[in-house]
Amino acid sequence: MAITNNKLTKEQYEQNFADIHPPFENKTAAQVEANRCLYCYDAPCTKSCPTGINVPKFIKQIASDNVKGSAHTIFVSNIMGAGCSKVCPVEKLCEGACVYNLLEEEPIHIAKLQRYSTEKAMDNNWQLFERKPSTGKKVAIVGAGPAGLSCAHVLSREGIDITIYEKESKGGGLMTYGIAAYKVTPQFCEDEVNYITAIGGIEIKYNRELGKDITLSQLKKEFDAVYLGIGVGVARQLDIPGEKLEGVVDAIQFIYDLRSKGYPAIPVGDKVAVIGMGMTAIDAATQAKRLGAKEVTMVYRRTEAEKPCTQAELDIAMLDGCEIIWLAAPKKLKGSQGKVKQLVCSKMKLGEPDASGRRSPVDTGETFTLDVDMVIKAAGQVPFEKLVKKYKLDNKNGKLVIDKNCATNIKGVFAGGDAVNGGKEVVDAVQAGKDGAASILSYLGIKNKE
């Protein structure tokens, strides 16, 4: 038992990390599916999309051979429509609401159709938006993730000059650094950022971190408004003994490394335990398995009914051969010679509903022990509490507090995305960016016709 890298051959890595949702092979295939769409009025799919994409319209545009129009319909609501078509948990959003579900029929493959149009737009570099003449106004955006990019695009369209400060060396935020590689490749994320910024008027300054390389007061002084799309950062600690042992890693760090260093470079154990059952936990577990771990066990303190991931995600993990243990909370980690060897878990049972409305797990007093050589912690991420407190930004446990105009307590400083909601889907962040942009436009006295 050991944590090692380079466990597989090049071919195995390629196979394991190939696109999990392959696109339509050709136009006919896309049109057959597009023609199945009923073209609902006030469509449930659109209402279930956080960005409100006019789904029936873009699908009918595929059917009518107006792919350019289709891509525009998507991007006008969601500039990250290409990425969202790959990472959105559509089974609980648009596709979950498709009326075909009510006929016990397969819902329209909305994501796959969305991918069809948006990929064509990106491959052909169709620039579907024209930037208005410069207004002379300047806005600083912190964070080149989905919220920041979405905000930047809306503002740039209105003739505002944008400077984005990004602490990493690439844009895309968690899209680039925090999602399973078999959903989106790092190359795709880079292409998407380039496609979005190709409208012009958006400069991204990389490796510039708020609080280290730049300060909020500096930005306030140099720009007419500031938008904070800083996301969430640190992985939540388990606060149990043994957490510092070698072999205990953060899921976000694990996925970040995997995406930035290449698969063969990433060490993985033979017996891996993953703590948590969110989307990130699934992404960590499946990718540990796909990197060559012999056994991967997912440990979650509640039952399947309360799981935060979708069924489709859980299915991926189970099909990958990951073991699932429900009602198990990590109690301590044991090791030898500084390396993690065992995970001791408390057996839980469900008690009264907690604040989230879900029944909360209660310790039964019994325990069990798993032999492990690697533990991946995916029990959620915590906001940049220190940073926001340093700038005296109103917050709730580090999550920024904004008013209905997306404004923070500091005049001219707006915020949105994970930094505010604590961590939701990419598509939620895109909408937050749009909302923020609308507020900034009215703050700057610019009419947004869209």
Added chain:
Amino acid sequence: MADISSNFLGIKSPNPFWLASAPPTDKKYNVLRAFEAGWGGVVWKTLGSQVKNVSSRYSAVDYGGQRVMGFNNIELISDRPLEINLKEIEECVKLFPDRAMIVSLMADNDKKSWSELIKKVEDTGAHGFELNFGCPHGMTERGMGAAVGQDPEIACMVVEWVMEAATIPVITKLTPNVHSVVPTGRSVVKAGTNALSLINTIQSVTGVDLDTLVPNPYVAGKSVFGGYCGPAVKPIALKMLTTIAQDELTSKVPISGIGGVSNWKDAVEFMLLGASNVQVCTAAMKYGFRIVEDMIEGLNNWMDEKGFKILDDFIGKSVDTITHWEDLDINYHHIAKINQDKCIHCGLCYIACEDTSHQSINLAYGKPYNTYTVKEEECVGCNLCMLVCPVDKCITMEEHRVAPEYVNWVEWQKRGLPLNDH
């Protein structure tokens, strides 16, 4: 098990499904395959003066992802030598004596040509003739085909020539490229034709290629009007058939129904409106001869369910239900009802009614599913919502008579009853 055998002018076939005069019936190879597949009869592709065909010949209209909703062709009559056709017809008759063999004819426009052609074909043992007075392209420019069918007097003259020469039954095929098929129908019945068949194809342009900007079908940078057929023309064919079936004179002869028949249901509809049998082409050209299997089985099952023993039990049964508008009962009223258990909340009924009809559907907002209900007092019973609803029997029309008695438009005016109730 019902008896679906057909007797058309004494020409017997095991079922009422014939292949229409067209490319599928232009040679022995195809016709034998059709008989092996189970077709009751064929109308051999039109024989007549020598022609030369062009390439390409067909084009189609697709709809909503379905291919060939409508089909058109610019092919002329048989371009094979007459002698070969005659020899092959004779061979087919011998190999399948229980199937109907009708030969379509279009001779040059003189009595001698017609009678010579008739004599030659009769020698093959064929059971009947169908006169092609309908071909809408190419032949018309030579004063043949539809050019004959569009002029009742010329049609009458040619039928008289034919009836003088023919000793086997004669069916006259009518062109739809007229204001009404009845005048030519009457004229040829008077001239002695034994039966009528309709419709031939409708002049059409199926579409324009948006890259070349040339309409279809494409022949060296040009196109011509073609003859339209297939599922798209069925409603037009049924209407024309009904006018022939309702006319005092033309209804006296048997009718062979043609125009978009693709399955047993279509066939039954033609027969209910007065056709004694049907002819099929486009559906076979799209899927091959095997479609006849379900036509036979479907017809049989339907007749058993309805208690019809032979075809004559239902042929023409719906003819009298098509009446004049002024004879309709104005006191009849029905109102849409949406079955909420079946509704999938697509909103198609709502938007159709709201934008284009009588604003009779109420939308109660829900996320993600709205609830749609009918405003009964506003509904005129137009059927639109039911027609656009994608779910079977989700929207039904419930009868709510305005008053019990039958009152038609004439009576309504006489009594001075109110107008514009909506």
